Amino acid sequence: MMPTCPLCASADTAFYHRDAWRDYHRCERCTLVFVPPTFRLAPEEERAVYDQHRNSPDDPGYRRFLARLFEPLHARLEQGARGLDFGAGPGPTLSVMFEEAGHPMAIYDPFYAPDPSVLEHTYDFITATEVAEHLFSPGKELARLVGRLRPGGWLGLMTKRVTDHAAFTRWHYILDPTHVSFFSESTFRWLANEHDMSVEFPAGDVVLLQRRWRSASVKASDGF
Template sequence: MLVQAGRRGNTGPCIVCGAGPVGLFATIDGLRYHRCTLCQATFLDPGQRLCRADEHRRYRLHENDPADPGYRRFLARLGTPLVERLQPGSSGLDYGCGPEPVLAGMLAEAGHRVRVYDPLFFPDRAPLADSYDFITCTEVLEHCHRPAREFARFDRLLRPGGWLGLMTCFQVEDHRFAHWHYRRDRTHVVFYRAATLRHLARSLGWRCEIPVDDVALLHKPLSPAGPTHWVDGSGKSL
């Protein structure tokens, strides 16, 4: 498997932060990966993504067993530090919960009220019309075709003083990118660094904490401290 670094050049605004210039980062077996020079996100060329039908077939192969202690420990890496920061009886949304909303159940066990949304498995959009004290998004961001739009949605859904809990495998070592298991999943099209999420938090006027590897907790202040709108990868206001 060959990794070939490309020239950095402005190929358009970043699909993650909506602002930074993007250049070719690497070509691996014919797949082109771009990187934002501002937020440091890396993403697959949009023209080389799987079609939605192929993505959905792969998603249906996921097995998220609520009775699996190992899977619960995995989700607790986000759930435990998040619960430590929540007020009792908070209301939340598990965004992109998958076929089995295990994390939502764990948070409910901790005394919180949790609704779920997933465009494939729980497509009812009614929860997206409400607002929440917290939002969780585990192993979802790497699949998003337009991440800037998702962050704009999170900003709209999250109440002032609320928490956004994110889990995705952080991209760390460039020299291992070609052989990285996370990259080799063709449904994974965007790769984040801790610095990426810190940049996004700063752009919103939020605070970002990294309690453990691959987990970020973003806190929205009680009073606005950042921009009043986001832009997506086309430069349009959201």
């Protein structure tokens, strides 16, 4: 029996690839490539991998890396727009970059900043850098983030994209045991259509989704 897609919940999935230690399946509906639940790490194993990350706002190289998302998103924001950095990790940096540019920021991370109250507010923009590929339940998590955006708000994601099957089988990105969800352009186009959003691809690993203004209205006072 094929596993259900964790993004769109379709049962129309098919085997896609097998390497030395796990399987990958592809959804025929939204084209997400994903690792079935049986191959996922336990929370303590996942945390141990993340604890090895040494990211910091004092690292110019890391700032240059994040600038691939920061620059195109910042160019689309109004002055003083409020944001949330989701999955900020052990060394929050993108939030610092936006704060330096005049944007009040909240952060959330299930391991390092697990404050659920920030997920009760709404925001002008939400970022998630190198997060989408780690999500066990991307459909649920991304829908939650979209629901926290005000009309006209932006969701900015950084994650490397699937191009074709041959490249996938040689891809270093799948060697990280915490990477379990792999998106392509068509996956993001499906996501945009599902949530009534526009979508742009400013770089090979960057996607910007904007909630349309005609979406359900949100009280302007619902901030943080």
